[in-house]
Amino acid sequence: MPNLESHSDRIARMRRAYEEAHGRFVSRLQSVPADLAERVPAEGGWSAAQIGWHVAAVDAGFADLMSGARPTQPLPEDFRERQWIDVAAEVPAKLQAPRSVTPPDHVRRDEVLIALEASARKVDEALQALTPDRASRFGVTHRSVGTVTLYQVGEWATAHTIRHNAQAKQVLGR
Numbered sequence: 001m002p003n004l005e006s007h008s009d010r011i012a013r014m015r016r017a018y019e020e021a022h023g024r025f026v027s028r029l030q031s032v033p034a035d036l037a038e039r040v041p042a043e044g045g046w047s048a049a050q051i052g053w054h055v056a057a058v059d060a061g062f063a064d065l066m067s068g069a070r071p072t073q074p075l076p077e078d079f080r081e082r083q084w085i086d087v088a089a090e091v092p093a094k095l096q097a098p099r100s101v102t103p104p105d106h107v108r109r110d111e112v113l114i115a116l117e118a119s120a121r122k123v124d125e126a127l128q129a130l131t132p133d134r135a136s137r138f139g140v141t142h143r144s145v146g147t148v149t150l151y152q153v154g155e156w157a158t159a160h161t162i163r164h165n166a167q168a169k170q171v172l173g174r
Contacts, residue, residue, distance in 0.1 A: 007132040025165040037109040048168040050103035056115035057101040063122035
């Protein structure tokens, strides 16, 4: 089923959705004392600050893909974009982050907030600059989502932030 939104409407919707998701995540990190955000759960896993570090790193990577700073692939002429909801439904519940976006053992919440602000700016700039041709005719293939358009990389940025905001909520107990 083809997407019937105009390019400008789709970009505007993605920018709003990302900004809202990102804002909720940043607010969660800002609303707790730094020591709580930086505390690694006793049962293991990442602290809320480490989750934020990961989100900032991944978002910067998404922005680089959309802007062309990182290579993407031209999609085959017969490629048909699936609805994002169908793509997201196939993402495994538990994933292992690649080493390049695995946070260090300890990160400071305030440094993470700065990194999140910078990565959000990069995502927004990349979305604004994304042309209809590049957004629909170029993409990436990833083990978690299969092959997606650069439009969908923008949608993935929002979904990724939402997913990790829920993780941070669980880690923080709020």
